Amino acid sequence: MRHLIRYVFEPGFFGSGPVHVALAVGTVIAVTSAVVGVFTVTRGQSFAGHSLADIATTGGSGAFLIGVNQFWGYLAFGAGAAAFMEMIGIQRRRGRDVTTGVVLGAALGLAALFLYLGTQYSSTTGASFTILFGSMFVLTSSTIPALVGSALLALATVVVLARVLLLSSLSPDIAAARGVPVRAVGAAYLMALAVSVALSAVIIGAVLSTALLIGPAATALRVAKGPVRAMLTAACIGVVATWLGIVLAYDSFYWPPAGRGWPVSFFVVTLIAGCYLVSYLRPRRENSEAPAETPDAGQVCSPA
């Protein structure tokens, strides 16, 4: 047993300061993203989340160019894009996907320019990689309070809006008839989504951030029937994938090519995708009382 533990947790894992920070911040962000993600999938806004991630990439690389922490770039551009999306309105469907495609292409092109210029002026070649694919072991200690604070704010927003969001997803007309300010609630939700995307971008990179948002939620929605259980299951999957990702990335320092750890984001995203595929292995239950057991990690910690 001890051998196994020593094998999985390489010497120094529990004593490493960056690992502690990564585990703690990763947990908060994973829970927020997963819970926000349940509503993203339920409201059919996965594509909005992905658009926000692309634009956040531009913000992150712009922040790098002017020497500001990437998180602020992700957050500013994500929130700005969310406000713009809300302004042009969800109701204008026609031509929206074409416009979005052009805008997102331009955003990523701009990100390429910023990263190119940034790496020309400073010699930090790892910056491009950090912005695109994240890096949990180099979290700047000064941004940690902001990361945790905005995560808790986004989480609180969604929890407070949970019932109203569910009713609006069921029928916006019923919600409006009962006096729910449907538009304002949607805008508040979109902001929480933008914040979650920015946070996920910090730990697994701007390009992959929607994986942490959508993956655990999509898996949870396949295995848990009610809203509360879906949120808890998604949070468990997100946290377990993040933790395992950190452990494996730490271990991979000794894997070929030795001396360079593999990216955390690779492990996190692969584990989440694995969970989602596993959720397809079992047939959907039909009106049965007891939820069946599933072999994925998230179900272990979901309440019975």
Place this chain on the structure above:
Amino acid sequence: MPADLLRLDGVGVRLGGREILRDVSFTIRAGEFTGLIGPNGAGKTTLLRVILGLQPVTGGSVLIDGAPRAPRDASIGYVPQKLAIEPDMPLRVKDVVSLGLDGHKFGLRLPSRARRELVSDMLTAVGAQRYADARVGELSGGEQQRVMIAHALISRPRLLLLDEPLANLDISSEQGIVSVLARLARAERIAVLLSAHDMNPLMPVMDRIVYVASGRAAVGSTDEVVRPEVLSRLYGQHVDVIRVHGRVLVVAAPEGVDEVEAAAEDAGVVR
């Protein structure tokens, strides 16, 4: 005579320069079952949205208990048309019904036994107890209608609006829904206003009919309203009303035929 629960006076609605409703007036009293009948596109949904306060009127007034409807007023329950509920929506039947109590409220709610019993009783009342734990998106159209009726009724409204609840249902689901509604209207004194393009499933239970065509409405008992002269005036062209075994068919006359006859009927000449 009891006061009117709902009163529409000269309601008109224009959307983008097009007149959707013109001078619609009718009243509904507690416990009355009213059919809102008319062809597709006649303005039935718009009329229901006007009553709910979701559609501003360009003329006339809507009064609930003699006063304009207050926002968050729980006295009207609403079952909208064609809900497209995805199977992955994380709502069980009992969650949906529970949202009928407080889905418009912010913040957290702790589970309670009283609430569970209320939800369970409501599901029994509409005959949906059997699938209380199923995801609502996995149910059939008729089962979903029952659930949405329970959702609308659990906050104890006095007026229930249903928009085409019988569309796309098989005959037995259709009859099931109609009898549940008729029973609740009688037992709980809930006024029901139900829109449908086919009046026949409602014939046994309708107290009154509001027939909408070309943006105008005719109101009364079915015998008063469903007559060729009344409906021809409404449609602005000659229509025939055919009764077969207690069922009613409203059919347009062939083009050009009967214009003189229609004009005669318009003038009040009865054959």
